[in-house]
Amino acid sequence: MREVQVETITNEVARLCIEACYYLGDDVLAALKKARASEPSPVGQAVLDQILRNAEIASQGELPLCQDTGLTVVFLELGQEVHIVGGNLYDAIQEGVRKGYKEGYLRKSVVDKPFSARINTKDNTPAVIHTEIVPGDRVKITVAPKGGGSENMSYLKMFSPAAGRQGIIDWVVECVDKSGANPCPPIIVGVGIGGTIDQTTLIAKKALLRPVGQPHPDPEVAELEAEILERVNKLGIGPQGLGGRTTALAVHVETFPCHIASMPAAVNIQCHSARHKEVVI
Amino acid sequence: MGTIKITTPLTDETIEQLHAGDNVLITGTIYVGRDAAHKRMVAALDAGQELPFDPRGQIIYYMGPSPARPGRPIGAAGPTTSYRMDPYAPRLLEVGLKGMIGKGNRSMPVREAMQKYKAVYFAAIGGAAALIANSIKEAEVIAYPELGAEALRRLRVEDFPAVVVNDIYGNDAYEMGKAQYREEG
Incomplete structure (x- = not known):
């Protein structure tokens, strides 16, 4: 079986958390530009211009696109011929979120005790993880921070x-x-x-x-x-x-x-x- | 469409000249608080205590920033959705708050309180948080530091961009904009 170290998982999740929050996808940028070209409202045009300008500023890597860097949702497609070694897979993902949100200066937006004390967990964990077992020997990880x-x-x-x-x-x-x-x-x-x-x-x-x-x-x-x-x-x-x-x-x-x-x-x-x-x- | 430059604290004279749909650039001191800070401020008022700042003539910005990198006053700093502060807003308007910045619709009780106490509601562009951060020159936590991103903050802003949504005349820029572009069917 192909082996994947948990350390690799942690580092990749951390990187994806940061990249997701600073670099808007080309598909989103293209859709926004297309909308700017067809939007008849002057206020709407001005808003779209500022959203595009914001994406440019964020892509310099100093300020995230949005202050709400979300609750981290992770979609995991785990090949059934992969053996995860060196620790627990879910722990490795949570550690990646912890690392990414710290190193990327991302906001910690998760609270425990949701209906009472609402205490911030201070590291944006736990992420919500959805796992699918798929054929093959690869691991696909999608990190999707979701704003409140x-x-x-x-x-x-x-x-x-x-x-x-x-x-x-x-x-x-x-x-x-x-x-x-x-x-x-x-x-x-x-x-x-x-x-x-x-x-x-x-x-x-x-x-x-x-x-x-x-x-x-x-x-x-x-x-x-x-x-x-x-x-x-x-x-x-x-x-x-x-x-x-x-x-x-x-x-x-x-x-x-x-x-x-x-x-x-x-x-x-x-x-x-x-x-x-x-x-x- | 022109842009109106305004400075804080807001006077009744300034507020009277603002109309729904106006673009404004705000300069001066503004305060920052969101869900948890509002809950605490209103609890303080209910207990007969003073607020951590004198609200008279001031603007409160519904926002929880991302952490500041070294050398920057603040991280990304865009607005959060305002309706969650609706249960608390009338109480703050009653003690002299004159402006709120957020995004999204306000409840009727808040809109009525704005007319009654002569206050305005501004929208900043949600998700333009890096752009907005550039208009923030200084930031400090003034109360509830244990709330982290939700702590109460004081900012010094220069030409902070916003749009008047609700004016003191009962107008609403969201309703006006939507009516203009809505097509039936």
Whole structure:
């Protein structure tokens, strides 16, 4: 079996935490520039200019893109032919978060005792880790820091199957409408349809990892994404909610089979600071 | 669209000339507090104690910065979402606070309190935290240091960019902007 040292995992996670918070992805930058070219609102244009300027400043490596450097969400794809050596894999990931947030001057935004004392853990741990066992002898790690403002604008609905396609579209548009300026538009809308309560929220979040605006490979799903995006951008919310046509840069939908009685759906909104970095070890 | 330069503390005369949708550049001292600091400040007022700063005429910025690198006054410093401070804001307006900076909609009770006590709500650009940091020249923690990023801070800012969202005349820049660009269907 191929061996991977936990030390490698820690160092890579630390690096990804820092890079995610300082360097906006090329896909996000391209989507923002495209939006700037088509946005009719002068206020909206000015906001998009400042967001792009902000990304330039952050890329110099001194100041993160956003002060909210998030709760760290880690997606782990672990090849079944990999043997992790030298310690515990999850401990190694948490240590990487600890190291990255310290060395990168990133904000520690995690509190324990959530409904009472709310005590800051002071090192941004624990990260939320989602693990998938996959074929092969590689380890893929995706680090996606998620800000609280956009995460708070999340929704779950257990639809009756009779609600159908139109029911989903109307509901997602309503979710974006009532979120208004809160999640820092222009946003990316992650939608999960199907599965169970846990699975639908997970696929809604995973949908945010797709390159911005890349349509779903299934044409039926891609068409749904395009239709929701068109509706969302007619809401008028615009960049930062100050009015305009760029409310969302993209709508990404993921689906999963579900029970004959159910049609769960989830919306997870991503702010314009759409941060995630990945590595394959 | 012009830009209005304003300085703190805010006077009623300054506040009267601000309208929803105006771009402003703020210069002077502003205070920083978010969820946990608000909870403590209102608890202090309820207990009949003084606030850590005199709120009269002042602006409070809803923000929790990332750590400052050596040689910098502050890290990234963009606004957090304001509605979470709605339960506390009217109480602070009552004792003389004149401005709030954040992002996102305010509740009706807060908007009514702004009209009653003559105060304004500004939005800064969420996620433009590195850009905004450049307008902050000095920063110090003045209370609740154990709250870390949530500690109460005093900043000296120069030409801090913001937009007036709620003015004292009952207008709301979010509603106005959305109405202008909304298409039915």
